[in-house]
Amino acid sequence: MPTRLLCLSEPKPSITKLPPLGMEARDISSDFRRYYVRTLGRDKHCRSTHYVYNALSLTLRDRLMERWQATYYAYDAAKSRFTYYLSMEFLIGRSLGNAMLNLGVQNAAEKAMYDLGIHLEELVEHENDAGLGNGGLGRLAACFLDSCATLGLPVMGYGMHYEYGMFRQHIENGHQVEEPDHWLRNGHPWEIVRPEYTQRIQYGGRTEFYKDDAGVTHARWVDTHDVLAVPCDIPVPGFENGTVNTLRLWKAAATDEFDLEEFNAGDYTRSVADKNSAENISMVLYPNDASENGKELRLKQQYFLASASLKDVIRHWVSHHGNDFSQFAAQNCFQLNDTHPTIAIPELMRLLMDEHGKGWTEAWKITSSTMAYTNHTLLPEALERWPVRLFQQLLPRLLDIIYEINARFLGEVSKHWPGDTGRLKAVSIIEEGPAPQVRMAYLAIVGSFSVNGVAELHSQLLKEGLFHDFYSIWPQKFNNKTNGVTPRRWVAWCNPGMTELISSEIGHGWITDLSQLSQLKPLAENAEFRRRWHEVKQENKARLSKLVSLECNVIFDPSFMFDVQVKRIHEYKRQLLNILHVIHLYDRIKRGDTANWTPRCVLFGGKAAPGYAMAKRTIKLINNVAKVVNEDPATQDFLRVAFLPNYRVSAMEVIAPGTDLSEQISTAGKEASGTGNMKFMMNGAITIGTLDGANIEIREEVGPDNFILFGLTAPQVEAMRSHYNPNEIIAKDENLGRVLSLLESGFFNQFEPQIFDCIVDSIRNPHDPWMTAADFPAYVDAQRTASLLYHDRDRWLRMSILNSAASGRFSTDRTMQDYNRDIWHLTPVKPDRE
Numbered sequence: 068m069p070t071r072l073l074c075l076s077e078p079k080p081s082i083t084k085l086p087p088l089g090m091e092a093r094d095i096s097s098d099f100r101r102y103y104v105r106t107l108g109r110d111k112h113c114r115s116t117h118y119v120y121n122a123l124s125l126t127l128r129d130r131l132m133e134r135w136q137a138t139y140y141a142y143d144a145a146k147s148r149f150t151y152y153l154s155m156e157f158l159i160g161r162s163l164g165n166a167m168l169n170l171g172v173q174n175a176a177e178k179a180m181y182d183l184g185i186h187l188e189e190l191v192e193h194e195n196d197a198g199l200g201n202g203g204l205g206r207l208a209a210c211f212l213d214s215c216a217t218l219g220l221p222v223m224g225y226g227m228h229y230e231y232g233m234f235r236q237h238i239e240n241g242h243q244v245e246e247p248d249h250w251l252r253n254g255h256p257w258e259i260v261r262p263e264y265t266q267r268i269q270y271g272g273r274t275e276f277y278k279d280d281a282g283v284t285h286a287r288w289v290d291t292h293d294v295l296a297v298p299c300d301i302p303v304p305g306f307e308n309g310t311v312n313t314l315r316l317w318k319a320a321a322t323d324e325f326d327l328e329e330f331n332a333g334d335y336t337r338s339v340a341d342k343n344s345a346e347n348i349s350m351v352l353y354p355n356d357a358s359e360n361g362k363e364l365r366l367k368q369q370y371f372l373a374s375a376s377l378k379d380v381i382r383h384w385v386s387h388h389g390n391d392f393s394q395f396a397a398q399n400c401f402q403l404n405d406t407h408p409t410i411a412i413p414e415l416m417r418l419l420m421d422e423h424g425k426g427w428t429e430a431w432k433i434t435s436s437t438m439a440y441t442n443h444t445l446l447p448e449a450l451e452r453w454p455v456r457l458f459q460q461l462l463p464r465l466l467d468i469i470y471e472i473n474a475r476f477l478g479e480v481s482k483h484w485p486g487d488t489g490r491l492k493a494v495s496i497i498e499e500g501p502a503p504q505v506r507m508a509y510l511a512i513v514g515s516f517s518v519n520g521v522a523e524l525h526s527q528l529l530k531e532g533l534f535h536d537f538y539s540i541w542p543q544k545f546n547n548k549t550n551g552v553t554p555r556r557w558v559a560w561c562n563p564g565m566t567e568l569i570s571s572e573i574g575h576g577w578i579t580d581l582s583q584l585s586q587l588k589p590l591a592e593n594a595e596f597r598r599r600w601h602e603v604k605q606e607n608k609a610r611l612s613k614l615v616s617l618e619c620n621v622i623f624d625p626s627f628m629f630d631v632q633v634k635r636i637h638e639y640k641r642q643l644l645n646i647l648h649v650i651h652l653y654d655r656i657k658r659g660d661t662a663n664w665t666p667r668c669v670l671f672g673g674k675a676a677p678g679y680a681m682a683k684r685t686i687k688l689i690n691n692v693a694k695v696v697n698e699d700p701a702t703q704d705f706l707r708v709a710f711l712p713n714y715r716v717s718a719m720e721v722i723a724p725g726t727d728l729s730e731q732i733s734t735a736g737k738e739a740s741g742t743g744n745m746k747f748m749m750n751g752a753i754t755i756g757t758l759d760g761a762n763i764e765i766r767e768e769v770g771p772d773n774f775i776l777f778g779l780t781a782p783q784v785e786a787m788r789s790h791y792n793p794n795e796i797i798a799k800d801e802n803l804g805r806v807l808s809l810l811e812s813g814f815f816n817q818f819e820p821q822i823f824d825c826i827v828d829s830i831r832n833p834h835d836p837w838m839t840a841a842d843f844p845a846y847v848d849a850q851r852t853a854s855l856l857y858h859d860r861d862r863w864l865r866m867s868i869l870n871s872a873a874s875g876r877f878s879t880d881r882t883m884q885d886y887n888r889d890i891w892h893l894t895p896v897k898p899d900r901e
């Protein structure tokens with residue numbers, strides 16, 4: 068830890084007082100050159116983009132830093148109530164472009180670089196994505212932070228500083244191959260390490276009880292193995308408003324205290340190895356999306372995040388209020404991003420009781436009015452449960468507290484349903500059995516004052532199904548907060564052509580008030596506007612086509628319809644249904660059934676969890692089908708198929724603007740919300756989709772004529788389960804029969820016998836949870852509708868404009884205002900730059 072400066076009095080304010088930095092091209096240029104030459108020590112012979120990128124990043128970071136400090140002075144002065152967004156994932160992607168956009172210096176930076184003979188775009192492309200998340204849940208957290216900063220809300224993100232983010236995906240012979248993503252290899256100029264706020268995190272050991280001087284019994288956690296948590300802060304700029312919030316990511320470090328017993332016993336190397344195991348805690352992001360993996364290290368990570376963040380907030384609290392926690396709940400709120408940080412509930416209890424001497428009642432009152440829980444999935448395989456045995460070993464004191472929370476909760480339940488022991492068993496936080504488990508979702512509900520789902524259907528299903536008993540006890544806790552995406556990154560940054568066109572018609576107020584896009588509606592009837600809209604889309608398609616050609620070696624002709632499905636590969640998302648349709652189109656081409664054909668380029672992208680065999684096999688199928696289709700000269704004018712490797716945030720920034728048709732085809736009731744659907748809609752794509760997650764609200768906003776609907780509804784899916792007969796459907800539907808025959812004949816795996824048997828079997832299985840066969844005929848019809856609509860260019864353009872125009876509700880600005888109105892109750896603060 069750095070030593071404190073020796074000074075007789077406190078440092079004078081003049082140490083921190085500096086004139087404001089200029090925002091013009093010449094100011095940026097001169098700071099840039101100073102960093103390049105003086106700080107980084109480069110000269111005219113240096114040819115590496117890396118240093119140029121770093122010099123520009125540091126130049127912009129200085130400008131963020133000014134606003135960052137001003138923001139915190141303003142929050143302090145306003146004595147702001149704060150919300151802390153606790154999340155194991157923040158999928159932030161690249162930072163340079165976002166910093167330029169939100170600081171409003173894009174043009175100035177562009178000019179400064181241009182005058183020095185540097186292409187800004189090359190610098191932007193140089194940056195590695197910060198892939199500190201899996202998919203929707205992690206990207207949502209990043210969009211939330213952007214919106215909170217833009218709204219001036221005192222919200223801070225707390226997460227993990229993984230050394231290795233989401234793995235890099237290669238495709239070899241059609242198979243996914245994972246490679247570690249050492250995203251920090253070239254450094255990360257956007258973070259500031261703050262060792263002065265290091266926290267100590269305990270593991271293992273045992274609980275010891277003792278009496279204080281007044282004879283009151285207390286507990287303490289002793290004989291623990293400790294690990295240090297060091298914060299790395301990343302600035303989160305609001306859009307042109309002078310606010311910069313903080314994303315604080317925790318990195319694990321060893322305590323530097325050797326185990327003396329081991330050391331003296333001569334086991335020096337073992338003692339050093341322990342250091343490694345400490346640092347392992349923040350080494351790698353678990354690459355599971357909506358499926359649990361249950362590894363001990365994951366629980367260690369969860370506790371690491373929760374404990375470090377709470378201790379950090381309490382450190383700040385105690386420095387202002389001492390041991391008086393009476394106003395703590397009035398001033399602080401924790402939003403739990405799924406159950407992953409739920410251990411924060413017993414941890415806050417522990418800190419208040421064991422470290423601050425509060426009694427159970429007071430501690431519980433504070434905890435249960437401070438925590439709020441967001442659920443992101445109904446899939447049983449994603450619901451976290453931890454073996455009691457593991458808790459006992461790793462976090463014994465927390466298990467004590469969880470047992471006590473459960474005992475008191477079950478006491479309440481038996482008052483609600485007297486004598487109903489079945490009910491007690493059903494809602495118990497501890498699932499009994501040969502290997503008892505802690506149900507993290509139940510712990511989260513019991514310990515929170517708010518429980519929300521992420522789209523209307525999802526929140527409804529939580530109340531009716533998964534959490535029904537809890538809803539009966541506490542109906543007032545349950546609420547919906549439909550997800551969104553930030554229009555800064557997902558339109559203003561990634562689609563400059565559309566941004567310019569829209570702003571030329573309605574001004575640029577829409578960037579911070581997306582509902583203003585509704586002013587575009589009448590322009591759908593304006594032929595000249597449609598022509599310009601089409602022009603922008605074609606340019607964006609050309610850009611996407613370049614990416615596909617570079618990364619997949621497949622030529623996408625921008626005059627074809629671009630039909631895209633990019634998201635994590637999961638059976639419930641039904642990439643399989645999509646590729647079955649591609650096979651059907653191929654079959655039609657081979658039969659010569661191509662009258663009035665709408666040529667298509669079908670793009671897939673997404674990562675499969677490394678241990679998820681079916682998902683990986685689906686990737687292989689897509690690649691094999693793509694190869695057959697693309698190599699067959701008969702398809703030349705009709706169909707192209709590609710799988711884009713290593714789908715990530717920065718790839719989506721090119722994909723969304725260049726997409727015509729957005730595939731959102733999950734089995735109804737399974738996709739909690741989806742957020743890719745919103746990015747596509749904002750960028751003028753038309754959705755083909757089921758009535759699932761936020762698709763329902765998208766269709767509501769844009770109207771049924773501008774949304775291509777198909778498939779069973781969630782209740783129909785459930786009703787069909789008992790008598791689902793896929794083989795009968797296959798026998799009746801000629802198209803599906805032919806597609807399955809092709810697959811079963813080994814047509815797409817001539818030299819790889821049987822590799823797709825598991826996929827065919829899953830479709831033919833009456834217990835197929837995803838009911839792929841059930842929706843296939845309707846899906847093919849809907850795709851025909853899409854083709855016909857695309858054929859009529861004016862019709863399609865109208866729909867495209869109307870989709871963007873109706874996307875206002877899906878800005879995270881709206882989502883954050885909803886959270887703030889119903890859960891957080893924060894007052895926006897405008898920082899004073901003087």
Ligand code: CJW
Binds near residue numbers: 353357361365738740
């Ligand atoms: O959250 C998005 C939704 C989307 C939903 C996703 C989600 O599938 O429909 O738009 C934002 O609300 N992600 C997860 N659940 N739901 C998720 C992610 C990572 C996980 C996990 C669940 C990692 C683990 C376990 C469950 C693990 O153990 O590593």
